[in-house]
Amino acid sequence: MMPAAPLIILAIAVAVLLAVIASRRSHFAATGTAGFGLLAALASLPWAMHAAAPALPGLFTFDSVSLGFIGLILAASAMILVIGYAYWQKAKLPREEFPLLLLIATLGAAALAASASFITLFLCLETMTLAMIGMIAYPRDRPQAEEAALKYLVLSGMSSAFILFGIGLIELATGSLGLADALAAPASPIMLAGLAMIGVGAGFKLSVVPFHFWVPDIYAGAPAPTGAYVAVIAKIAVMAVLIRVQATGVTLPEGVVTAITAAAILSMLIGNLLALLQQNFKRILGYSSIAHLGYLLVAWLAAGAVARVAVVFYLVTYAITMIGAFGVIAALSSGAAGRDADQLADLRGMFWTRPALAAVLTFLLLSLAGIPPAIGFIAKMYIFAAGIHTELWLLIGTMVASSVIGLFYYLNVIIVMAQRPGEQAPLAAATAWSSRAAMAALGALVLGFGVAPQPLIALLKAILG
Amino acid sequence: MSGGLSLVLLLLIPLVGGALAWPLGRRFPAVARAVCLAALGLDLVVTIPLLHGTAALAEPGNWLANYDAPWIPAFGMDVRLGMDGIAWLLTVLTIILGMFAIVVSWKEIDEGVGFFHANLMWSLAGTIGVFLALDLFLFFYFWELMLVPMYFVIAIWGHENRRRAAIKFFLFTQGSGLLILISIFALAFLHQSQTGVLTFDYFELQRTQLNGTVAYLIMLGLFIAFVVKLAGFPVHVWLPETHTEAPTAGSVILASILLKTGAYGLFRFVAALLPAAAHQIAPVALWLGVASIFYGALLAYGQSDLKKLIAYTSISHMGFILIGVFVFNALAWQGVIFLLIAHGVSTGALFIIVGSVQHRLHTRDLDRMGGMWTDLPKLSSFGTFFILAAMGLPGLGNFVGEFLILRGAYAVAPVVAITAAVGLIPAALYSLIAVQRAFHGPADAARKVPDFGLRENAMMLALAGAIIWLGVYPRPVLDIAAPALGNLLPVAQTAMLKVAGR
Secondary structure (H helix, E strand, C coil), X not given: CXXXXXXXXHHHHHHHHHHHHHHCCCHHHHHHHHHHHHHXXXXXXXXXXXXXXXXXXXXXXXXXXXXXXXXHHHHHHHHHHHHHHHHHCXXXXXXXXXXXXXXXXXXXXXXXXXXXXXXHHHHHHHHHHHHHHHHHCXXXXXXXXXXXXXXXXXHHHHHHHHHHHHHHHHHHHHCCCEHHHHHHCCCCHXXXXXXXXXXXXXXXXXXXXXXXXXXXXXXXXXXXXXXXXXXXXXXXXXXXXXXXXXXXXXXXXXXXXXXHHHHHHHHHHHHHHHHCCCCEHHHHHHHHHHHHHXXXXXXXXXXXXXXXXXXXXXXXXXXXXXXXXXXXXXXXXCCCCCCCCCEHHHHCCHHHXXXXXXXXXXXXXXXXXXXCCCHHHHHXXXXXXXXXXXXXXXXXXXXXXXHHHHHHHHHHHHHHHHCCCCCCCCCCCCCCXXXXXXXXXXXXXXXXXXXXXXXXHHHHHHHHC | CCCHHHHHHHHXXXXXXXXXXXXXXXXXXXXXXXXXXXXXXXXXXXXXXXXXXXXXXXXXXXXXXXXXXEEEHHHCEEEEXXXXXXXXXXXXXXXXXXXXXXXXXXXXXXXXXXXHHHHHHHHHHHHHHHHHECEHHHHHHHHHHHHHHHHHHHHHHCCCCHXXXXXXXXXXXXXXXXXXXXXXXXXXXXHHHHHCCCCCEHHHHHCCCCCHHHHHHHHHHHHHHHHHHHCCCCCCCHHHHHHHHCCHHHHHHHHHHHXXXXXXXXXXXXXXXXXXXXXXXXXXXXXXXXXXXXXXXXXXXXXXXXXXXXXXXXXXXXXXXXXXXXXXXHHHHXXXXXXXXXXXXXXXXXXXXXXXXXXXXXXXXXXXXXXXXXXXXXXXXXXXXXXXXXXXXXXXXXXXXXXXXXXXXXXXXXXHHHHHHHCHHHHHHHHHHHHHHHHCCCCCCCCCCCCCCHHHHHHHHHHHXXXXXXXXXXXXXXXXXXXXXXXXXXXXXXXXXXXXXC
């Protein structure tokens, strides 16, 4: 069972956390327990990687790739936990269940990244999604959060239904629920229909065009830490499955490749164009994440050894910068307030009122825009290189053009921050030391890997083989 | 590796200086300014001794210093820096005019002092990096690093129409940046397909075997991008508005330094990197240069905004640069380097003067100036001096550069040289008109504003001294540039013989 250690530790941590909450309601204790569980799972990874015997074969695959993704998910969750702690500190709600929901969702996401059968895939996906709905609706005194949660519940229920139907069709065609068996089976109409339905579900989870409509509403309605979670963790987990599928060397049918190409192009263009029109920073991030998923699909379509590192490098970059950007919103807001400080007007004058936070956000935005010296520049170059290598000229051309559009609204946010402060009082008076430390760490990562990306590249190459 | 560490320091000092100034600017604006000034001073101290160094780069040529360390081995990208005479001259120009930019904003910028200086310093660091990079990807990295902070300087601290100007600047620079990027990647992957090695090393890529069309397209991407940066006709449209709306320090850096990166790019990454293709486009480039000279001069003549007038003269002068680069001739190339420096000094001074006029009269409109000589004699006399210098008055720096270019061009393309020389007539016209409208005639109204103080007088005297020195004793600059041109010219000339079929 050694390779499954991270998942087992997470499951134990969930049980322990329940016991802790039952015995004494303490936000600090609950967050501490969850954090300890995440870190313990993270610490068990090197150990799990060296284990020889497979665990739960047929249900999960624990190799260096899936364990690497689990590591990324755990680290990102821990970061969101830290950001959430300060955010909820003043809230007049029972605060202890937020770490619990986060831990359960992380268990689902981590297991999803390693799933090898349609059964585990669906169970993990639902574990993650249901816990996330709770996280979205967590501030129950905010109508927009309730609305977002309900919207997510309905839409993700529908996409789950698509996936389930797709799984049923594939099982009908191949007689097996194993991912590997399904992919090795010859293409038949039923099989293709099943793949298409799963594609719709996956497209919804990844929020690529044309399944992107929910993103801005839910990012804007959800409290900032949840926003980060929905934007990052769910997408890493689903991309992990896609990348592992690709690593098996399966060749997708022509039609599927065309469909994904179209989705990538539309995501890049529509995401960046619609972001231009937004006045709400969370909605900007929502549309921006649609565009970034388009970039990720470009690298995924490029396939090959270079591209595989490029995808994961970009995912790491995306995780760091998105968590950072939502983290800034969280640091400016409080779970106690009726809304988050997510209007562009709320960011006005940050260079004067919150210079350090504004500096971090500047570098995060440069990273999202793909400008040196931030890590996003290197990540984008990596995808360019992968795309040019495999001569995906149309995709690369679209990526180039749409990133120019993208630059526009990212830089605009920086200019808003540099304007004279507005009259309205800031929503949160001061930033807790824990968020300060988290933001400083994220800023350092963005800048550090942007100047010297080689250590990260080497690490990813070692993990991806 | 001789002097290599100095090159790294040269880049790090302004970066760190900017990073220090940012937090300092909030409570201690004066300290932030002083830190930036000190950082640039230190940078100068690092640069000067490099002049007498020699470095054995693996490649032939006259290099003063070089540095090479792996950066992203996965893509064959190195931190490969090299300094020759041209890079040295332009680096010194960058540092000194950067210092002027900081001094000039001492009184002008009082909001967001820290972030302003951070942007200024990072842009300067990026510019120095552009002059030193010998790895194409590193070059692009610095290119972006130079432009993005400048965008903030314009968009945040600019004049009335700053937003529009910043967006224009941004679209043109990012568009041309993408052209550079595509050309660089295309060249690198082409090289990889021939040799199996992915590298962005300048010297390795120079050896790439290129057939006509592909080479021409790669060259065209770089050529357009650098001509945009140089603001040559017809891709100059971003320049007048950007230079006009930027704060004085921004205009100084834009006109005196950033324009030069376009010329430098044409030298190093078009003429010397892709010489055969560069020769193919030379006739077009020469006539674009002539068009720029006339177009810039005529539009300058028609302006009533003094700052815009100076911006248009830059277009005219850059036309000479374009001609000088594309005649592939040692004399003209000497002239180009010389004009780059002289233009940097004279235009920088002019923008500083316009900035102080605006600070005092709150207008840049020539119709509302008039008669300044009676109220502001020092400002007006310096203004006249630098306008005459920019016009190309013999005995002052710009004349030497323009003369060398025309002399060199005459040997290769006499028609172009003669036409360009005719362009000096409208230059005299707009210069004299500007002097007359701004400084002479009856005053609009009695003005109670102070004339140049000690700080401004000192700046002006230093710049005027430099222009006179360049004009009467050009030898040292030419001597520094000469061996460096040897790094570029042989490659270009051999290629010309190939094109000519000899």
